[in-house]
Each structure stands twice: as structure tokens, then as C-alpha cells.
Amino acid sequence: MEKNKKWYLLVFLGCVWGSSFLLMKLGLKGVSPVQMGSLRILFAAAFLLLVGFKHIAKIPHHKWKFIALTALMGTFLPAYLFAVALSKIDGSISSILNSLTPLNALIFGILFFKVDVQRRQIFGVIIGFIGCVLLVLFGDGENTTENYYYALLIVLASICYGINVNLIKKHLSDLKPLTISTGNFVVMLVPALVILYFSGFFETVHQQKVLTSLGYIAVLGVVGTGLSNILFFKLIQISSPVFASSVTYLIPVVAILLGYFIMNETLTFVQGIGAFVVLLGVYFSSRKQL
Known part of the structure; x- marks a missing residue:
């Protein structure tokens, strides 16, 4: 049961975060991107302070610098980057570009965190990335007015996420997920x-x-x-940065399916193949932990 826990968390987070792109697009109909980024943080902070206030005292003094750094890289910057990007480009495109996170987690893990990575994990990341490319290049092609310069903001957010998962794994693994999450949002509350x-x-x-x-x-x-932050930190602790960040491979699959069943968008055959390749990449990238 414990062995399968990481898979349950991965699928749940993929479904929640895949749905988040739709929620962001709907939210942007009434507020500006900057306002949505701040409100998203404030609602999350209110929830976490309600359920995890007593955990703040459990954070050692010397850990607060890592709490602040993971707050910045894991939530604060991405919240605004996604909000601004989604005001100009589709959620499906954003969700697919977000799948660069495992690749960035792997690259920064090797370069700066001395992460031990097996060849099969690299193979899995590459397969998953190929699946994402298929989803991008062989979509419907109907959104010809997209401003793809804003897509660079999503790439930047995926770099932030890639760095963040390595920071948590190396410096905060001894803290409970709720403790990390509550500490993160205490740091972000006033700036937001x-x-x-x-x-x-x-x-x-x-x-x-x-x-x-x-x-x-x-x-x-x-x-x-x-x-989701609490569950994601738990996933990082019981698996690896590469496996945990592989949740971003599931996100575009969920986003495309939601578009098909709820928004009546067309799901092409090649998109289906791309989704399958994505799932295959997740499997291979997790092999080290099996």
C-alpha cells in the first residue's frame, strides 16, 4: 500500500493541477493577472494558516531561509507568471509547456544538487518531453492569435519549479509537508x-x-x-524530485480531456498518441524508485 502511495498522489495532483488551468482562465474574466496571482496566494495562505498555524513554531530558525527560497521559487513567482501568461495564451498550451519541469528538475539536480540519476530516468524524461512536443506541434491549430512570447513565462515558471523540488528534497525533507507549506505562505502573505x-x-x-x-x-x-502543496511536498519526500515533478506530464493530459468533455474542444489522434507517450515517460522516470 505504501509503495503505491506515490502513484495515488501523482494521479490526484495531475487531476487537480490539470483542472487549475481552466479555473485560472475563468478567474481572469473578472480580475487582472496580478490580482489573480495575489488572490490565489491569499486564499491558499488563509487555508493553510487555519489548518497548520501551530506548525509554524516547528520550523527551526536556520531553516527559514530555505522556507523563504522555496516559497519564492515554488509558488510566489509561478503564481504571477502563470496569471500573466494565461491572459494571452491558452491553458492547454500552458499546461504542456509546464511539463518542462521534470527536465529542469533533472538538469538542476545534476548541476547544483549532486542528484544521483540513473540512465532510465533520463530516458523517461526524454520520452515524456517528446510526448509534450507531439501535443504542441500536432494540436488543432485553431488558435492562430496566440501570443507565444508569453509562453516564455511558463518556461520560466517550470525552471522555478525544477529548482524548487531539488531545494525541498535536499534542505527540507526533515520537515512535515504541512509545516513547509504553512511556512511558505506565512512568508508570502504580506507581499501578496x-x-x-x-x-x-x-x-x-x-x-x-x-x-x-x-x-x-x-x-x-x-x-x-x-x-496540493502539502501533498506535493509529501510526494517529493517519499519519491524523488524527478518522479514528483513528473506530475507535470499528467497535467496537459487532464487539461486536454477537460477541454474535450467540458469545452467541446477537438481531441486529435496525434494528441492521443502524445498523451500515451507522456504517461510512458512518467513510468520510466519513476523506475529508480520501484
Whole structure:
């Protein structure tokens, strides 16, 4: 049972984060990208302080620098990068580019964290990346107005994630996932609130479209960020940075399926092949831990 726990966590996180792109697009209908990034952090912070406040005292003084660093790389910067990018490009494209995270986790793990990586893991990452390329190159081709320069923001976010998983594995593995998550959002709470204040949000909060967006962002913040962060840190601790970051290979599969069944988007044959290749890559990248 314990052996399969990492797989249950991987699939659950893939489903939640795959759905998050839809929630972000819906949230952006009533608020600006900067406002959504701040609100997402604040909703997650409220949830984590409610369930994990007593864990703050369990963080050793010398660990706070790593808590702050993982907060910056793992949530704060990506929250705003994704929000700005999704104001210009589709969620499906963003979710696919996010799948660069395992590759970045592997690269930074080898270069800076002395991670012991087996050849089969590298093979798995490459296979998964090929699947993502298939999903990108052989999509429907209907979104001709996409501004793909904003896609670079997603790539930058995936680099942040890749660094973050290695930092957690090396420096924070001795802390409980809830402790890490609560500490992260304590660090981010004030900066996010300051940014939200100067964004002009409180002058428009009474508008109906803003209130509707708040509902989507609340779910995104509590489930897609707060709860998921706890489970993701647990996954890193019981597996490896490469396996944990492989959840980003499942995210585009979920995003495409949601688009097909809920938004009536077309799922091409090659996209189906790409999704299969992605799952194959996840399998091989996890082989070291089996």
C-alpha cells in the first residue's frame, strides 16, 4: 500500500493541477493577472494558516531561509507568471509547456544538487518531453492569435519549479509537508497583500464579474495551491524530485480531456498518441524508485 502511495498522489495532483488551468482562465474574466496571482496566494495562505498555524513554531530558525527560497521559487513567482501568461495564451498550451519541469528538475539536480540519476530516468524524461512536443506541434491549430512570447513565462515558471523540488528534497525533507507549506505562505502573505492593495482590486471588488471570479480563484487557491502543496511536498519526500515533478506530464493530459468533455474542444489522434507517450515517460522516470 505504501509503495503505491506515490502513484495515488501523482494521479490526484495531475487531476487537480490539470483542472487549475481552466479555473485560472475563468478567474481572469473578472480580475487582472496580478490580482489573480495575489488572490490565489491569499486564499491558499488563509487555508493553510487555519489548518497548520501551530506548525509554524516547528520550523527551526536556520531553516527559514530555505522556507523563504522555496516559497519564492515554488509558488510566489509561478503564481504571477502563470496569471500573466494565461491572459494571452491558452491553458492547454500552458499546461504542456509546464511539463518542462521534470527536465529542469533533472538538469538542476545534476548541476547544483549532486542528484544521483540513473540512465532510465533520463530516458523517461526524454520520452515524456517528446510526448509534450507531439501535443504542441500536432494540436488543432485553431488558435492562430496566440501570443507565444508569453509562453516564455511558463518556461520560466517550470525552471522555478525544477529548482524548487531539488531545494525541498535536499534542505527540507526533515520537515512535515504541512509545516513547509504553512511556512511558505506565512512568508508570502504580506507581499501578496501589498501587491493586491496597489493593484486597485478593492475599488472593483463589488462588481458581479469580480465576485464570480473570486469563487473560481478561491477553489484554485485552497485546493489547487494550498492542499496540493502539502501533498506535493509529501510526494517529493517519499519519491524523488524527478518522479514528483513528473506530475507535470499528467497535467496537459487532464487539461486536454477537460477541454474535450467540458469545452467541446477537438481531441486529435496525434494528441492521443502524445498523451500515451507522456504517461510512458512518467513510468520510466519513476523506475529508480520501484
